[in-house]
Amino acid sequence: MTDKRPQIIIIVIFLVGFVLLAKLFSIQVLDDSFTKKAERNAVQRIVDHPYRGLIYDRNGKLLVYNNPIFDLMVVPKEFALEDTTRFLEIFKIEKEELEERYEAARKYSWVKPSILKKQISTTDFAKIQDYLIDYPGLFITTRSVRSYPEPIGSHALGYIGEISGRALERDTTDYYKQGDYVGLSGMERYYESLLRGVKGAKYKMVNVRGIDKGPFKDGIYDTASVEGLNITSTLDMDLQKYGEMLMQGKTGSVVAIEPKTGEILSMISAPFYNPNDLTGADFGKNYQALNSLPTKPLFNRPIMAMYPPGSIFKIVQSLIGLQEGILFPETTFACNRSLVACHNHPSPVNLFGAIRNSCNPYYHQAFRRMINQEVSSNTYKDTEIGLTAWKEKVEKFGLGSALGMDMSGELGGSIPSSQYYDKVYGEGRWKYSTIYSLSIGQGELQVTPLQMANLAAIFANKGYYYTPHLIKAVNGDPDEIPAKFRERHNVGVDAKHFDLIQDAMAEAIYGTAARAVIDDIVLAGKTGTAQNPHGEDHSVFIAFAPKDDPKIAIAVYVENAGWGGRAAASTASLMIEKYLRGEVLREGLQEYVLAGDFIY
Known part of the structure; x- marks a missing residue:
């Protein structure tokens, strides 16, 4: 028998060689992964x-x-380095x-x-x-x-x-x-x-x-x-620049809105900083320096600071009362100062007079009617039911939660609920006398300056608003902005009720904010004084103009500046004049605001 072992060995060697050649061909020709790995080094x-x-x-x-x-x-x-020093x-x-x-x-x-x-x-x-x-x-x-x-x-x-x-x-x-x-x-x-x-x-x-x-x-x-x-x-550079000049050296906020669109014309948080300081190689050093200042210039007050709305909230109370048929234009109350303090003005007053004179006792009594409607024989339960219903109506004005503007960090303020008072005082242990400070915008109410500016836009629009926003167009196309900024929000109050409100706000300027009067421009506004337990009260003012065709709505907070008719009303009036006229003719008022001596 012929020995076949040499043939088998040759075949095996041939097959192994073929496999090796095939693998080598695959590696060198078909698979370029090794080539790529080599190329990565070059x-x-x-x-x-x-x-x-x-x-x-x-x-x-x-x-x-x-x-x-x-x-x-x-x-x-x-x-590699040979001369490190060089x-x-x-x-x-x-x-x-x-x-x-x-x-x-x-x-x-x-x-x-x-x-x-x-x-x-x-x-x-x-x-x-x-x-x-x-x-x-x-x-x-x-x-x-x-x-x-x-x-x-x-x-x-x-x-x-x-x-x-x-x-x-x-x-x-x-x-x-x-x-x-x-x-x-x-x-x-x-x-x-x-x-x-x-x-x-x-x-x-x-x-x-x-x-x-x-x-x-x-x-x-x-x-x-x-x-x-x-x-x-949406910002107006000239208005923003002018507003920052007025707020130089002060602490507070200015927010101006175009009522018909919700576009923010100016948004000022004072104290502010030069944005060029937070660019380039010195960013870290400058950020730490700004962040360590006690004045907190990095704090965004228009959307993060929260204050009591003060007397401005009386407008919201009036509108809810009118819509619910609890208040009427002829509803009259005496200015009973045994209920709550007030300043000198004629008494009694109807609703128009209450707005014009900012009568605290009027709203104390009006708010009681809204809250205690005798739907329950239990006074405590009746107050709880009334407060819950009232809170729902207030929230439609964009209060109590973030409005949803195009900026992160926006806070929503606070509208107290029955659950809140249950937690503080105990269930069934609080009633109207516990919460009456809400009637005049004090107590547990908290709002942001942005929300106050939005209220001014609601009053200007007679009952609706668009979510305030900072974007007007993308690559020149206004249709590319987020759809939510074109959505109209109604506050649930008929437009007819705003006629009296607007007239009273226009008249109120001459009573509580005479400095804000502008020749040939009819301004509708409301002063407020936000109580501050840590020092002087905060000066607050909201307004819109022109009254019959509003083009600007504004809210101004100047902290520790006292009465709203001074610092806030003067600042707002100057900014309205600047926006509508393109220039400011009242140099004396401008100097008064720049000087900043509001407490006397």
Whole structure:
């Protein structure tokens, strides 16, 4: 028998060789994963950061634009230093910072670029660019920071900063990477997805010394960045600038709204800060300095500060009473000061006179009628039922919860409920005499300045409002703004009841806020004094004008400034004149407000 073992061995060797050749062919020709792994050591991916969208005011004036800055990047594998002292001098970096940044870059990746020094200005970049060729593994990427041609609107516009680790963890879009900038407050935060744009990427070849050898594969994998969308805000730059001048050195808020649309014309939180301070390389240092000030300039008072509405709330009480048929224009009460304190005015008064003279005893008695309607023989239960029904009607005026404007952090104030009083006093242990301070806008009532401005818009519109907002158009298209800002909200009071209210508010100006009178412009307004247990009361005023065709509604709070007819009414009147006339003719009143001496 012929021995077949040599043939079998040859066949086995042939098969093994074929398998090895096939595998080698697959690795070298068909599978390019190893090639790509090798290329990663010679190819750098550079992110092309897009320009953020610009922000304009309602008249097309530029509010926010971009300023180019530069980040110095390092690839640890390619970076080496022979003369550290010279490097530190050229690149203006501390030795400790260099060591810390380089070590962080090594831990992140030996072959991928990381930031060595960030936010280098154009001037400083010009000084170092000729030295980059001397340091393999270093290169520059360009991005931008925000700049402001007028240092106004800081709280409304907001600011951007480096994304935090926590925010990175919450990012489900996988858009952001460590070191990216993101909107942190104001419009910058709320409209981040519109403003940020789309990142691009460029791939370039480098040799073993890190020297640029041109685009990788002729740039076929490169993608261009897409700049963010431009936003037209509702703000009026001139009005905002004028209002901030009036509020300089004061603490408080101004919110002005176009009643027919809900567009915010001006939004001022005083004290304010220069938005240019929270840009560039000094962001961290300046933020800490601002945040440590006792005046709290970073606190956004229009949407976060809460105060009692004071006498302005009497208008809401009047409208609810009229709608429910509990009050009528001829309803008359005596100014009985044994019930609650009041100032001198004729007595008794009807509803018109109560608004004009801001009569506290009138609303004490009117509110009792609303709350105690004798639907229960138990006085305590009757008050509970009445308060619950009343609270539902008040909330329709946009009170007691956030309005939903385009800004994060908005608070909703507080309208006390029966459950609240049960918790404080015990169930069945409180009645009207416990809560009567609500009748005149005091006690447990809390509102924000934004809500007060919205009330002024409701009074101007005779019973409806649009959610206040800061966006007017996206890339010039007004139809691109969120649909919720075009939704009309009715407060549940017939328009006919507002005629008396508007007439009384126009007349009240001559009684409690004579300084606010403007020649040839009929103003309708209401003063208020928000009680402050920690010092002087807060001056409050709301108004709209012109009375018969309102174009502006406004609320002003000036803290620790006393009676509303002085600081708040004067400030509001000047801003209304500025907006409607384009100039202010009452220089004496302007000087009075700028001086700020309201307590005498």
